Amino acid sequence: MARKSNHQCPHCTSSMSIRTSKNIHPLFRILYFQCSNFKCGFTCSGNLEITHQISPSAAPNLNIQLKTLDQISAERKASNDEYKKSEDD
């Protein structure tokens, strides 16, 4: 049974349904889409990845370690600063 999604077909802009999905990891899933317009017939796949936490869980799984957006931003800034520093050398 297909699940409705909020995704639009990139070709005809009709709605797309999720035909099936495959769980790869608790934070990563592959989705398979199909356009609802039978004259279009486009199918594709894409990824759903949980990348960071906004608010921590009250029942955390200790195997799941997600950073906050602030931590990711700080790491990217530090990495960029390091890259710029190495370019100047």
Ligand SMILES: [Zn+2]
């Ligand atoms: Zn389409």
